Amino acid sequence: MARQSLRSPLGRAIGLGSAKHGADHWWAQRVSAVALILLGLWFAASLIAHAGADHGAVVAWLRNPITAILMLLLVATTFYHAALGLQVVIEDYVHSEWLKVSSLVAMWLISMGLAVAGIFAVLRIAFGG
């Protein structure tokens, strides 16, 4: 009897096995979520503490190295987590193939662009530009 294989005939013909990356998206979403529990609560508390604060007070707060580091982590993690989430939403609800792919490309480019803008702003304040 021929050896039974769990692989589909197409999969065998193409010859590309599992890339072992099937759970990467899922895992990245969870790791960034755990980071955002802490960073998010810190940010919410900071915003409350600076409610109605003027420019000088907010800049002085962002110049503190600990604040700057946490804010950089917050911006980077937030946009990563948001893009991973929006990706699933687009994949679930956009059914036209070309519209889905172009939405995904646009969403990732906009997310990364906004992240870099936010990071640059924090660095500029932190280094006193």
Place this chain on the structure above:
Amino acid sequence: MTPVERPLSPFLIYKPQLTSVLSFSNRAAGVALAVGTIFLVWWLVAAATGERAFATAQWFFGSWLGLLLLLGWTLAFFFHLLNGVRHLFWDVGMGFDLRTTYASGWAVVAGSFALTVLAFAAGVAMRG
């Protein structure tokens, strides 16, 4: 001739339940927060640009529209955070039975509103 009984989509035959409503709301809150990140970047860039740009941003967040948006994002933030923790417990295989699922669901709803009220009260108090 009687029409063929075709299967219906789940959202047409199921009554809204806490579990499904919270599941969808978690996604909706996530999308709302993603939109909010644009305003976070605006606020940071304004702070980096200078006093005038920052004053414009602060004016917007202090306007009725800005405050309404902040209220919505605060609720979305606490809900997404608490429900996200609920999801993390499920991810490690805890709290899956129906009783716990409903209890944690109601706890998330109550906690989200309570933390939103608390956060806004604290913000108003800080503003003086």
